[in-house]
Amino acid sequence: LLTLSGLLLVFMRDLVADGPMKMLQPVLFGGFLLSLLFAYQWKAAPWAKMLVFASAIVFVLPFMGRSNTSYFDLMIQMMIFAALALGLNIVVGLAGLLDLGYIAFFAVGAYLWGIFGSPQFGEITGNPAFAGGINPAYFWLFIPLAIAAAAGVGVLIGLPVLKLKGDYLAIVTLGLGEVIRIFANNLEVTNGPQGIDAIESAPVPWLNSLAHTLGFAEDQYRLFFLYILVLAVIALTIVVNQRLDRSKIGRAWIAIREDEVAAQAMGVPLLKTKLLAFATGASFAGAMGVIFAAKQAFIDPKSFDYFQSIGVMSMVILGGMGNIPGVILGAIVVTMLNLMVLPTLSEVLQSSFPNINQNLDPSKYQRLIFGLVLVFMMLYRPEGLLPSERRKHEMHSGDGPAVDSLTTENQ
Numbered sequence: 001l002l003t004l005s006g007l008l009l010v011f012m013r014d015l016v017a018d019g020p021m022k023m024l025q026p027v028l029f030g031g032f033l034l035s036l037l038f039a040y041q042w043k044a045a046p047w048a049k050m051l052v053f054a055s056a057i058v059f060v061l062p063f064m065g066r067s068n069t070s071y072f073d074l075m076i077q078m079m080i081f082a083a084l085a086l087g088l089n090i091v092v093g094l095a096g097l098l099d100l101g102y103i104a105f106f107a108v109g110a111y112l113w114g115i116f117g118s119p120q121f122g123e124i125t126g127n128p129a130f131a132g133g134i135n136p137a138y139f140w141l142f143i144p145l146a147i148a149a150a151a152g153v154g155v156l157i158g159l160p161v162l163k164l165k166g167d168y169l170a171i172v173t174l175g176l177g178e179v180i181r182i183f184a185n186n187l188e189v190t191n192g193p194q195g196i197d198a199i200e201s202a203p204v205p206w207l208n209s210l211a212h213t214l215g216f217a218e219d220q221y222r223l224f225f226l227y228i229l230v231l232a233v234i235a236l237t238i239v240v241n242q243r244l245d246r247s248k249i250g251r252a253w254i255a256i257r258e259d260e261v262a263a264q265a266m267g268v269p270l271l272k273t274k275l276l277a278f279a280t281g282a283s284f285a286g287a288m289g290v291i292f293a294a295k296q297a298f299i300d301p302k303s304f305d306y307f308q309s310i311g312v313m314s315m316v317i318l319g320g321m322g323n324i325p326g327v328i329l330g331a332i333v334v335t336m337l338n339l340m341v342l343p344t345l346s347e348v349l350q351s352s353f354p355n356i357n358q359n360l361d362p363s364k365y366q367r368l369i370f371g372l373v374l375v376f377m378m379l380y381r382p383e384g385l386l387p388s389e390r391r392k393h394e395m396h397s398g399d400g401p402a403v404d405s406l407t408t409e410n411q
């Protein structure tokens with residue numbers, strides 16, 4: 001299924017490009033991604049699973065991206081939001097802190113590189129030497145700088161609000177997130193609502209040579225570089241999340257989520273542990289903000305509004321709160337629904353029925369459709385699409401016989 005879906009997307013590109021057949025694109029691409037989920041749940045040796053994933057990542061996806069860059073772009077977006085969801089999963093899924101302003105940390109990283117890596121820096125300084133921004137090679141330096149800056153902002157936001165709980169914490173974090181967006185919308189250094197354009201990414205000559213050898217066009221080099229970079233970052237993010245989940249601090253986060261009073265009685269420092277959760281989750285968002293700015297080459301305050309925070313939160317809830325593979329699955333499903341399925345459905349309807357009322361455009365009801373999906377999820381599968389054993393036990397502890405021992409989650 002993995003190979004067949006990918007190859008069909010490549011060789012049937014012209015056939016499914018227009019008309020009703022275009023709906024085959026999200027179907028085939030969804031089949032390709034679904035096959036990766038089957039591979040993850042496949043009861044086989046680890047090396048066999050790694051072989052399947054490596055073939056998809058190294059061969060099938062680049063082959064698809066070379067044939068149609070929209071798949072490259074979509075996969076990069078999926079992985080960016082997956083990293084964001086993994087960062088929020090630390091705050092919400094592990095520590096149990098409801099943060100509705102998480103996208104603010106994403107904005108910190110994006111604007112940090114957006115200002116310095118674009119002509120905006122030359123306008124701020126008035127120095128002709130920086131008319132095009134600083135040297136793009138400093139892109140690598142700004143990733144750790146964005147991590148530190150976002151973590152610092154996470155601590156500053158967390159200090160005054162972490163004494164609050166539940167809905168009160170959610171409302172305050174929502175307000176603080178909006179404060180960051182309003183700053184970006186009004187400050188001259190961020191160019192206000194007009195945003196920042198012509199943002200550069202790092203020059204990597206050897207990677208461009210590799211892309212040329214593999215048959216990529218020159219206008220695809222940037223996406224190929226970002227694809228490789230995001231793959232490396234998402235792999236590192238998964239490893240860090242796994243290590244944190246099994247560490248002493250990870251167990252402290254889970255203890256706070258389950259019962260703050262009991263955790264404090266057992267010697268867990270609440271403020272320090274919560275601040276660490278905020279800072280750690282924010283650092284992932286800061287790093288991905290730099291990559292997002294380099295990919296889009298343009299950012300403005302609308303990219304970091306309240307609905308983006310809700311979208312990332314939905315990915316965590318939909319996929320399976322507290323479970324790394326589930327969170328990644330949630331990010332893929334939500335991103336594909338927003339960026340591929342609904343836009344393709346709109347194009348098909350408009351091409352098939354030119355006189356259709358514009359109010360029936362499915363893309364205009366994106367939030368309504370996604371809201372209905374969440375409602376049905378909460379009613380019929382509240383633990384998420386791919387929950388952890390602990391979460392499944394919590395949600396269905398009163399449904400009948402006890403769920404199997406949770407020791408399988410730690411194996």
